[in-house]
Every structure is written in structure tokens, then in C-alpha cells.
Amino acid sequence: xxxxxxxxxxxxxxxxxxxxxxxxxxxxxxxxxxxxxxxxxxxxxxxxxxxxxxxxxxxxxxxxxxxxxxxxxxxxxxxxxxxxxxxxxxxxxxxxxxxxxxxxxxxxxxxxxxxxxxxxxxxxxxxxxxxxxxxxxxxxxxxxxxxxxxxxxxxxxxxxxxxxxxxxxxxxxxxxxxxxxxxxxxxxxxxxxxxxxxxxxxxxxxxxxxxxxxxxxxxxxxxxxxxxxxxxxxxxxxxxxxxxxxxxxxxxxxxxxxxxxxxx
Numbered sequence: 001x002x003x004x005x006x007x008x009x010x011x012x013x014x015x016x017x018x019x020x021x022x023x024x025x026x027x028x029x030x031x032x033x034x035x036x037x038x039x040x041x042x043x044x045x046x047x048x049x050x051x052x053x054x055x056x057x058x059x060x061x062x063x064x065x066x067x068x069x070x071x072x073x074x075x076x077x078x079x080x081x082x083x084x085x086x087x088x089x090x091x092x093x094x095x096x097x098x099x100x101x102x103x104x105x106x107x108x109x110x111x112x113x114x115x116x117x118x119x120x121x122x123x124x125x126x127x128x129x130x131x132x133x134x135x136x137x138x139x140x141x142x143x144x145x146x147x148x149x150x151x152x153x154x155x156x157x158x159x160x161x162x163x164x165x166x167x168x169x170x171x172x173x174x175x176x177x178x179x180x181x182x183x184x185x186x187x188x189x190x191x192x193x194x195x196x197x198x199x200x201x202x203x204x205x206x207x208x209x210x211x212x213x214x215x216x217x218x219x220x221x222x223x224x225x226x227x228x229x230x231x232x233x234x235x236x237x238x239x240x241x242x243x244x245x246x247x248x249x250x251x252x253x254x255x256x257x258x259x260x261x262x263x264x
């Protein structure tokens with residue numbers, strides 16, 4: 001049990017090199033926010049110049065007002081954002097190691113670099129990862145970057161013109177209707193108008209909401225299946241925030257019950 005099951009003796013899954021412990025949820029959202037705008041660094045306006053990341057100044061006011069300002073590391077000759085410098089510092093690095101937008105797809109990189117930094121000492125790895133996790137939770141809790149979901153913004157994610165298009169999807173050809181619904185959802189998700197909303201950032205970071213959950217919440221439900229897992233040819237052309245009729249609610253309920261049963 002100690003050799004195979006004790007978590008401090010294991011850092012990877014047995015079947016692959018993915019790490020058992022990675023940052024998740026609000027911590028992942030914090031890492032996503034810290035690493036935004038890495039492609040918009042202004043090397044002519046430097047906020048801080050330091051030789052070592054551990055010398056980086058930290059204040060809550062800096063978290064709020066200077067997250068995407070430029071930091072220059074002299075010994076590494078690297079320009080980065082203050083937010084990215086913070087993340088690297090909390091990981092225990094003295095120079096910039098992580099230098100890309102962090103999200104669900106590449107969050108394993110944080111664990112990988114920390115593990116390498118502590119010379120593959122599993123106890124030190126878990127201790128450092130726990131510290132990063134706590135700092136990211138603090139960051140998302142006490143700063144202006146805390147995700148606050150404005151209901152009006154969530155409702156207005158879907159434009160009236162697109163809402164009308166969704167309502168017209170009533171094809172008996174389920175496959176055609178499904179792809180039309182999917183393409184309209186993709187168009188909404190790719191719209192620059194919604195990319196500043198906290199709800200979109202939560203979805204994009206991978207900390208909360210997958211694409212289906214996001215779409216059902218504030219874009220469109222689309223096609224649902226019945227108790228026999230047969231897809232109904234009459235889609236639910238509204239979202240959970242806008243609300244459903246009694247008929248739409250009961251048409252969508254078999255899938256909900258199956259989901260609950262599967263979870264149990």
C-alpha cells in the first residue's frame with residue numbers, strides 16, 4: 001500500500017505521464033487570468049526591472065492595476081507580464097519557465113516544471129504545488145479579478161439576431177439541424193463581444209463549464225434525447241437562463257435523470 005497507493009510516493013498515473021495532482025477550478029482560473037495578454041507585451045514601458053523573480057514586488061494594488069504591465073528580467077533578458085512573473089514566482093522559479101497561456105489543455109505543464117525544479121522529489125513537489133494552489137485561490141478571492149457572474153451579462157451573451165436564428169431550427173432532418181445548431185454556437189463562442197465576460201473566461205480557462213454546459217446555460221439547448229436515448233426531432237431552442245416552457249422542461253428531463261443515475 002505504501003509503495004503503490006501512498007500519494008506522496010506517486011506523481012504520475014500508471015498508464016501515462018499525466019500528473020495525479022494539477023491545479024483545478026478557481027486556481028486554474030487564476031492561472032488563466034495571470035497569463036492573459038502574453039502576446040501584447042510592451043517592451044518600451046517597463047513596470048519592474050529585476051534580476052531574479054524572487055525579488056518581484058507584490059501588493060494587492062499591483063495585482064489589480066498592473067497585471068499585464070511589463071516586467072524585464074535582466075539576467076535572462078526576457079520581457080513578460082507582471083501576472084506571468086507572479087505565477088512563475090509562486091511556482092518557485094527564479095526565472096521565467098512558464099511563458100504561455102495556461103488553460104485546461106496545458107495545465108499539466110505547471111506540475112511538470114515544478115517536479116523538475118525540485119529534482120523529482122515527490123514530497124517537495126506536493127508541497128510546492130499546494131503553495132501555488134493556495135496563492136492562486138488567494139488571488140481569485142481578494143482581487144478585482146475574482147469571477148463575479150453578472151446575470152444581465154450572461155443573458156445578453158446571445159444576440160437577438162442569433163436568438164431568432166436558433167428559434168428557426170425545427171428541421172425534421174436531425175443531422176442537419178444538429179450541425180446548424182452547433183455552427184451557431186461556435187459563432188457565438190468566437191464572437192469578440194463575449195470574450196471579456198467572466199462567464200466566458202471561466203469556460204475558456206477550463207476551470208468551470210465545458211462547451212456543452214456553457215451552451216445550455218446561456219446560448220441554446222438544442223437537440224435532446226428521450227428515455228430510450230432516441231434523439232427527438234424537435235429541439236429546445238432556448239437556454240437555461242432564458243427559461244423553458246413546461247413542455248420543453250419535460251422533454252429535456254429524461255437526459256437529466258439519466259445523468260443523475262450515471263453519477264450515482
